[in-house]
Amino acid sequence: xxxxxxxxxxxxxxxxxxxxxxxxxxxxxxxxxxxxxxxxxxxxxxxxxxxxxxxxxxxxxxxxxxxxxxxxxxxxxxxxxxxxxxxxxxxxxxxxxxxxxxxxxxxxxxxxxxxxxxxxxxxxxxxxxxxxxxxxxxxxxxxxxxxxxxxxxxxxxxxxxxxxxxxxxxxxxxxxxxxxxxxxxxxxxxxxxxxxxxxxxxxxxxxxxxxxxxxxxxxxxxxxxxxxxxxxxxxxxxxxxxxxxxxxxxxxxxxxxxxxxxxxxxxxxxxxxxxxxxxxxxxxxxxxxxxxxxxxxxxxxxxxxxxxxxxxxxxxxxxxxxxxxxxxxxxxxxxxxxxxxxxxxxxxxxxxxxxxxxxxxxxxxxxxxxxxxxxxxxxxxxxxxxxxxxxxxxxxxxxxxxxxxxxxxxxxxxxxxxxxxxxxxxxxxxxxxxxxxxxxxxxxxxxxxxxxxxxxxxxxxxxxxxxxxxxxxxxxxxxxxxxxxxxxxxxxxxxxxxxxxxxxxxxxxxxxxxxxxxxxxxxxxxxxxxxxxxxxxxxxxxxxxxxxxxxxxxxxxxxxxxxxxxxxxxxxxxxxxxxxxxxxxxxxxxxxxxxxxxxxxxxxxxxxxxxxxxxxxxxxxxxxxxxxxxxxxxxxxxxxxxxxxxxxxxxxxxxxxxxxxxxxx
Amino acid sequence: xxxxxxxxxxxxxxxxxxxxxxxxxxxxxxxxxxxxxxxxxxxxxxxxxxxxxxxxxxxxxxxxxxxxxxxxxxxxxxxxxxxxxxxxxxxxxxxxxxxxxxxxxxxxxxxxxxxxxxxxxxxxxxxxxxxxxxxxxxxxxxxxxxxxxxxxxxxxxxxxxxxxxxxxxxxxxxxxxxxxxxxxxxxxxxxxxxxxxxxxxxxxxxxxxxxxxxxxxxxxxxxxxxxxxxxxxxxxxxxxxxxxxxxxxxxxx
Numbered sequence: 011x012x013x014x015x016x017x018x019x020x021x022x023x024x025x026x027x028x029x030x031x032x033x034x035x036x037x038x039x040x041x042x043x044x045x046x047x048x049x050x051x052x053x054x055x056x057x058x059x060x061x062x063x064x065x066x067x068x069x070x071x072x073x074x075x076x077x078x079x080x081x082x083x084x085x086x087x088x089x090x091x092x093x094x095x096x097x098x099x100x101x102x103x104x105x106x107x108x109x110x111x112x113x114x115x116x117x118x119x120x121x122x123x124x125x126x127x128x129x130x131x132x133x134x135x136x137x138x139x140x141x142x143x144x145x146x147x148x149x150x151x152x153x154x155x156x157x158x159x160x161x162x163x164x165x166x167x168x169x170x171x172x173x174x175x176x177x178x179x180x181x182x183x184x185x186x187x188x189x190x191x192x193x194x195x196x197x198x199x200x201x202x203x204x205x206x207x208x209x210x211x212x213x214x215x216x217x218x219x220x221x222x223x224x225x226x227x228x229x230x231x232x233x234x235x236x237x238x239x240x241x242x243x244x245x246x247x248x249x250x251x252x253x254x255x256x257x258x259x260x261x262x263x264x265x266x267x268x269x270x271x272x273x274x275x276x277x278x279x280x281x282x283x284x285x286x287x288x289x290x291x292x293x294x295x296x297x298x299x300x301x302x303x304x305x306x307x308x309x310x311x312x313x314x315x316x317x318x319x320x321x322x323x324x325x326x327x328x329x330x331x332x333x334x335x336x337x338x339x340x341x342x343x344x345x346x347x348x349x350x351x352x353x354x355x356x357x358x359x360x361x362x363x364x365x366x367x368x369x370x371x372x373x374x375x376x377x378x379x380x381x382x383x384x385x386x387x388x389x390x391x392x393x394x395x396x397x398x399x400x401x402x403x404x405x406x407x408x409x410x411x412x413x414x415x416x417x418x419x420x421x422x423x424x425x426x427x428x429x430x431x432x433x434x435x436x437x438x439x440x441x442x443x444x445x446x447x448x449x450x451x452x453x454x455x456x457x458x459x460x461x462x463x464x465x466x467x468x469x470x471x472x473x474x475x476x477x478x479x480x481x482x483x484x485x486x487x488x489x490x491x492x493x494x495x496x497x498x499x500x501x502x503x504x505x506x507x508x509x510x511x512x513x514x515x516x517x518x519x520x521x522x523x524x525x526x527x528x529x530x531x532x533x534x535x536x537x538x539x540x541x542x543x544x545x546x547x548x549x550x551x552x553x554x555x556x557x558x559x560x561x562x563x564x565x566x567x568x569x570x571x572x573x574x575x576x577x578x579x580x581x582x583x584x585x586x587x588x589x590x591x592x593x594x595x596x597x598x599x600x601x602x603x604x605x606x607x608x609x610x611x612x613x614x615x616x617x618x619x620x621x622x623x624x625x626x627x628x629x630x631x632x633x634x635x636x637x638x639x640x641x642x643x644x645x646x647x648x649x650x651x652x653x654x655x656x657x658x659x660x661x662x663x664x665x666x667x668x669x670x671x672x673x674x675x
Numbered sequence: 676x677x678x679x680x681x682x683x684x685x686x687x688x689x690x691x692x693x694x695x696x697x698x699x700x701x702x703x704x705x706x707x708x709x710x711x712x713x714x715x716x717x718x719x720x721x722x723x724x725x726x727x728x729x730x731x732x733x734x735x736x737x738x739x740x741x742x743x744x745x746x747x748x749x750x751x752x753x754x755x756x757x758x759x760x761x762x763x764x765x766x767x768x769x770x771x772x773x774x775x776x777x778x779x780x781x782x783x784x785x786x787x788x789x790x791x792x793x794x795x796x797x798x799x800x801x802x803x804x805x806x807x808x809x810x811x812x813x814x815x816x817x818x819x820x821x822x823x824x825x826x827x828x829x830x831x832x833x834x835x836x837x838x839x840x841x842x843x844x845x846x847x848x849x850x851x852x853x854x855x856x857x858x859x860x861x862x863x864x865x866x867x868x869x870x871x872x873x874x875x876x877x878x879x880x881x882x883x884x885x886x887x888x889x890x891x892x893x894x895x896x897x898x899x900x901x902x903x904x905x906x907x908x909x910x911x912x913x914x915x916x917x918x919x920x921x922x923x924x925x926x927x928x
Contacts, residue, residue, distance in 0.1 A: 061808040076729070077795050079835055080737045096815065132811070139811035141804045141858065141865045143828040150818025168828060174736055175831060182803035189799040197792065220784065249731040283704045286713055289733045418735075421752075421759050424704070487808045536719040538712070582724055588687070588785045590727055591719075 013646060013660040016448040017121035022666050026125040030492055034499035041066035044498055045229035047214055049201045049256050052081030053479060054462025055235030056180035057486025063187035065491055070227060071193050072216055074200040079181045082237060082249040083482060086173025087294045089165035090479040092130040097154055101162040103127045108667060109160045114470020115620035116669045119662060121449055122467045129488040130480050134166055136487055140179040144168050157475040158295055158346055165476045170294060170414055176479055201256045202521045204232055204263050207513040211458035215521050222586040224521055226514045228507030231457040231497055238441035238463035242601045244545025246438035247279060247292045253597040254604050257445050257464050265453040266646035266658055268446035268466035271612035274473055274621050275554050276439035277350035280422055281370040290437040291422060293415055295475050298343045300378035305362035305371050307331040315364050322372055322431045333357055341674040348472050348621050349674060351436035355554045365433055374431035379404035436554060440478060442469040446646040450493035451485060457497055461485035471620025525585050528595045533578030537594045540575050548605050556612050557625040565609040572602045607647055610655050617641045638669050676701050676767040682726050683774045688782045703763040708733060710762055727786040733758040738834035742787045743774040748838035748897045756899040776837050778846035780884040791837050793883040794851060800879035801872040802855040804865050817863050830857040832900045839894035845886030850894040852880045853910035854902050860913060870917040874925035877914055
């Protein structure tokens with residue numbers, strides 16, 4: 011199938027403006043007669059549902075949570091990028107565009123990324139007007155901070171809770187539309203299938219999670235804003251409920267899944283503490299501004315630490331390996347996420363990991379405490395301060411900057427990071443891959459749209475910090491409200507969609523059959539235990555580094571696990587009741603297939619780029635080796651039940667940036 | 676560590692519930708919810724019904740978890756949600772009682788899961804600023820004093836978990852409602868429709884069946900995000916100001 015990106019003609023910086031001014035519109039009297047289904051109410055979904063409601067469409071919004079305010083967007087800590095150039099430090103739309111393309115290792119679509127950079131400015135304005143309490147300077151104007159991989163200060167933030175505040179803004183806008191009657195909200199409803207009629211997406215089958223009943227909903231089009239699939243690894247920084255099912259059901263109905271192997275592993279997370287671990291907690295990237303990453307340089311010290319005969323403080327400076335500073339002198343501890351994560355893996359693979367599992371490195375604030383302490387002492391007029399005073403003053407500065415993070419670390423680990431270095435390890439955090447969409451954010455199924463993390467479009471093979479929130483809100487507030495008109499303007503004569511038609515009845519029967527099958531297996535292993543095993547396979551063979559042999563083996567192991575799941579899973583209870591185990595079972599069943607596709611995609615991509623590191627393709631110094639001549643394409647996969655997935659390529663054309671090797675040395 | 680758990684089990688809101696007793700082997704580094712995971716795994720291995728509880732982000736921000744642990748919403752550690760509570764806060768051999776939020780306005784759905792949609796309806800009644808997408812002026816057009824912005828931020832930190840209601844002897848939702856009234860009312864953007872907002876939200880809060888505030892203060896003490904009682908005082912002032920000092924009159928539904 012030929013993939014048409016549908017990017018408008020013309021100069022890059024004029025594409026969106028011109029397109030927006032010439033695209034087809036739906037008149038207000040027609041909007042009132044058009045139904046839109048929005049699935050997912052995180053940043054992208056809630057923003058879209060609210061805005062489409064404001065425009066006069068009749069919107070039905072769905073979330074599996076008890077309230078739209080619980081979506082996992084809420085957990086984003088750091089901030090949101092926007093090319094406002096309020097700091098007068100040389101930022102511009104083009105620079106944000108360029109940083110994003112480069113940060114994504116030249117695997118994203120120029121036209122989409124430029125539009126993202128353009129509308130980033132409107133997002134901040136909109137959020138301020140909604141009452142989002144962004145951090146401010148003493149003069150009352152908006153504050154900014156800098157983030158990894160860029161040289162300007164363009165990140166807006168609300169303490170360490172930016173995602174929460176942006177989501178609450180979108181939730182409140184959505185709540186207003188609900189109260190005005192423009193949006194009908196369905197909480198605790200999980201989409202279990204998308205209904206395709208005459209080749210167009212015309213509705214969904216959802217399960218009312220309270221009653222367990224299946225319900226059919228028809229609409230002129232369907233918009234998915236259902237997030238990423240990091241939980242395929244079981245352990246990730248995603249929420250426990252985050253899942254791929256909506257996107258995967260669309261894939262099973264013919265939508266293409268693009269670049270599924272691009273996963274972002276965040277370098278600074280709290281390490282796994284035991285077998286019972288259910289999720290991983292992120293420690294903000296900002297900590298790398300002051301923390302130094304190291305492991306002991308000698309194996310005997312490593313063993314002494316693991317056996318608790320020594321503590322980190324007992325290791326003298328000359329027996330430590332500050333490996334990021336050693337390997338990347340130019341960027342040091344502030345290399346981008348993918349580079350920092352791989353370096354930690356190398357150190358641990360070589361046997362230098364510093365906790366009992368051997369999977370942790372130190373993030374040490376002792377030098378920062380000393381440095382800040384001395385500066386503080388000096389500015390307080392203390393000329394010969396004793397070391398204790400220096401430490402006390404330094405700790406105060408660190409507390410002011412990272413107090414809440416240090417507190418969270420101590421709650422979870424029981425260790426005080428002011429006294430002993432933090433232990434950290436990389437963890438799955440974000441997925442750049444997702445449903446293939448064109449410039450209109452429309453999948454290859456007409457009338458089916460995908461926004462935010464659940465599409466593949468803007469981050470290439472690696473996402474920069476503070477860009478996920480930007481993309482979610484850009485898609486929801488400022489892109490889909492326009493581009494959806496390109497499809498809907500042709501649908502004004504389509505009457506209300508009949509949810510009793512054969513397509514709906516068949517889809518409902520399919521779902522019913524799947525649920526009954528899961529309940530009837532009555533095997534001996536819990537859903538959770540399968541999920542954990544899938545996670546281990548994914549992490550081992552499709553994690554921070556991959557190779558052809560491992561990927562082939564991983565695919566085979568997953569296929570075996572699928573068979574075992576469908577013959578030995580145990581799901582208690584019934585379909586017609588509130589049954590969280592059944593919900594988990596449907597999600598894990600979908601993860602089991604997605605995991606297989608990820609292996610296939612990673613095996614097909616014979617190069618290293620961004621979050622995808624193939625051991626066979628690295629430079630002599632062990633850095634990622636991209637192969638632009640052969641792999642500058644988007645791999646969009648068509649799923650075939652029981653067969654091999656079929657690859658559809660969208661070749662990426664770069665007219666405005668020159669492809670270069672990323673170097674942080 | 677070996678623990679005895681007394682957990683509230685209730686099939687739905689039409690049947691009566693009761694405490695069931697379980698024993699579980701836990702590790703001090705586990706989170707409280709991971710300890711419940713271990714219990715559920717062993718129940719499933721015996722083909723028994725697991726304990727149903729609400730949870731999602733497990734990092735203290737989504738507000739899903741909703742359990743009263745030994746009489747305290749979210750358990751014994753101050754400023755901590757149940758998901759961030761760790762077993763090192765408990766002793767080997769201890770008996771732990773786990774119950775759902777108990778309030779008329781939060782009907783029980785199953786075991787430890789309650790229906791908090793009343794909170795959504797309070798927000799829908801006016802917990803927003805009436806601005807459509809695309810109508811905004813430049814973000815820096817109205818400077819906001821740093822202290823004021825951070826006071827609004829403190830109020831906006833509420834995660835909507837409902838611990839305040841569960842803790843209050845009157846099952847009052849004043850802390851939740853006043854946090855949103857304060858967050859929006861403190862900012863110049865939200866001040867414009869403030870009179871209507873405060874009346875509408877308070878009216879909805881009463882309609883939902885939450886109790887009144889009698890200044891016990893336990894809501895603030897149990898709030899995992901440290902939302903201040905000052906918000907309630909502010910809402911009371913503003914409510915009175917709005918009812919007697921403005922043209923706005925919101926009728927009860």
